Amino acid sequence: NQWPFTFDVQASQKPxxxxxxxxGARPTAVKATVSExxxxxAWIATQDGTLHIYSLDGFAPGDGWNMTANPPAxxxxxVGTVTGIGRNPTSLATSKGEPTNTTFxxxxxQVIVASRxxxxxNWVRFASNGNSGSxxxxxxxxxxxxxxxxxxxxNFSNEGYVLSALDxxxxxxxxxxxxxxxxxxxxxxxxxxxxxxxxxxGAAAEYGGxxxxxxxxxxxxxxxxx
Numbered sequence: 001n002q003w004p005f006t007f008d009v010q011a012s013q014k015p016x017x018x019x020x021x022x023x024g025a026r027p028t029a030v031k032a033t034v035s036e037x038x039x040x041x042a043w044i045a046t047q048d049g050t051l052h053i054y055s056l057d058g059f060a061p062g063d064g065w066n067m068t069a070n071p072p073a074x075x076x077x078x079v080g081t082v083t084g085i086g087r088n089p090t091s092l093a094t095s096k097g098e099p100t101n102t103t104f105x106x107x108x109x110q111v112i113v114a115s116r117x118x119x120x121x122n123w124v125r126f127a128s129n130g131n132s133g134s135x136x137x138x139x140x141x142x143x144x145x146x147x148x149x150x151x152x153x154x155n156f157s158n159e160g161y162v163l164s165a166l167d168x169x170x171x172x173x174x175x176x177x178x179x180x181x182x183x184x185x186x187x188x189x190x191x192x193x194x195x196x197x198x199x200x201x202g203a204a205a206e207y208g209g210x211x212x213x214x215x216x217x218x219x220x221x222x223x224x225x226x
């Protein structure tokens with residue numbers, strides 16, 4: 001009766017392994033699309049700095065909830081790669097907004113990569129068919145000692161575009177603002193222009209400071225509602 005329970009408590013909920021794939025380098029992080037409006041994809045980062053793109057046709061909500069009862073395992077297939085995302089990418093984060101295009105569905109067409117080997121954060125944007133992509137934004141900061149994970153902030157009626165990054169050996173959470181702050185109810189930073197980032201020497205983001213931690217962080221989650 002100890003939580004978390006094993007699947008023996010409710011065997012019907014135990015996931016079924018339908019396919020196993022071999023990769024040329026060690027997998028280090030995974031993420032997937034989150035809504036039904038686009039073809040479902042899984043993204044697998046490998047230690048050599050490659051992001052592998054896999055189709056999930058029929059296995060997850062996508063293409064207007066185009067799911068089937070028993071999709072063939074062959075539907076899970078590699079459809080493309082993105083190289084140069086950085087050595088030892090230890091974290092993939094859902095992109096929760098894009099300041100350069102507020103109508104862009106960032107959570108399904110973009111992913112944020114933390115490269116521990118290069119101590120660098122990259123935004124990877126995917127093509128409309130989801131089968132290829134390229135790096136569109138990079139943050140690299142001298143105060144970041146050991147980048148290990150990233151998490152994007154929520155952007156709903158008001159936008160802030162703040163990315164939080166974990167510094168493992170530096171024992172800190174560091175924040176970076178990569179887009180304008182916009183308050184849609186008027187006042188300071190009104191829509192549509194908002195308040196731009198105060199970046200130095202044309203940098204992609206503004207450093208928002210750090211919160212020191214007693215230990216070495218390795219994983220985080222953030223939301224507008226605790």
